């Protein structure tokens with residue numbers, strides 16, 4: 708069973724129409740994460756059937772700092788996890804497990820493509836701000852496919868957080884989640900990017916309905932499958948049950 712850990716909310720800020728940026732201080736030990744990883748929050752809310760609502764949130768702050776960390780959460784309708792994260796007050800303790808995840812830097816050389824949809828930007832920000840990723844200093848194209856500038860954290864915040872001299876960041880307007888034209892638009896964007904320069908590794912995060920087909924496209928274009936990292940936040944075709 709995963710170890711239950713605690714962190715205290717030290718700051719909470721609203722962003723856009725439905726995002727909340729939370730800063731936490733760890734209680735008793737350092738977090739011990741690598742940029743790109745996530746934690747699983749135990750909301751303590753009992754769902755129908757008696758299971759507790761536990762939800763994953765990627766750490767968007769830099770792994771240079773291990774005693775404080777940041778999460779950004781989009782409110783999803785009446786969803787128990789995101790609403791809990793929008794309610795939690797400064798001073799309250801958060802119960803979580805982790806860090807978890809294999810969305811980790813590939814330290815071999817060559818150009819890199821980082822593609823996030825929607826809230827998937829958090830995992831890519833954590834990755835891009837991480838020590839190992841920055842040390843390899845390879846040319847990096849960052850594409851964020853997102854509905855609008857007030858859908859989640861603003862593009863200016865994402866751009867400012869990255870600030871890598873070898874990274875080019877572009878935020879591209881996306882049709883809403885579930886729109887039938889969404890995949891074709893994302894594929895066209897990736898085709899344009901790899902037409903200009905084929906990456907040697909790629910990081911894809913966010914909507915599983917988009918990033919899995921994008922991986923196929925990259926493999927067809929000659930990118931080795933084992934050099935493509937995926938982190939599906941929702942519509943994950945590989946996941947039938949949530950932990």
Ligand SMILES: Cc1cc2nc3c(=O)[nH]c(=O)nc-3n(C[C@H](O)[C@H](O)[C@H](O)COP(=O)(O)OP(=O)(O)OC[C@H]3O[C@@H](n4cnc5c(N)ncnc54)[C@H](O)[C@@H]3O)c2cc1C
Nearest residue numbers: 762763764765779780781783786787788789826829940941
């Ligand atoms: C590895 C990982 C990291 C994640 N990191 C973040 C993060 O940093 N910030 C964040 O806001 N969320 C993140 N999520 C999503 C998060 O875990 C929850 O799924 C989300 O907060 C909704 O939970 P809920 O209980 O409020 O709603 P639920 O009732 O559980 O969710 C309702 C439905 O919305 C889907 N959904 C989740 N996110 C979106 C979205 N952006 N757009 C459309 N549908 C969505 C869910 O899959 C579900 O089908 C991450 C998920 C994973 C697997």
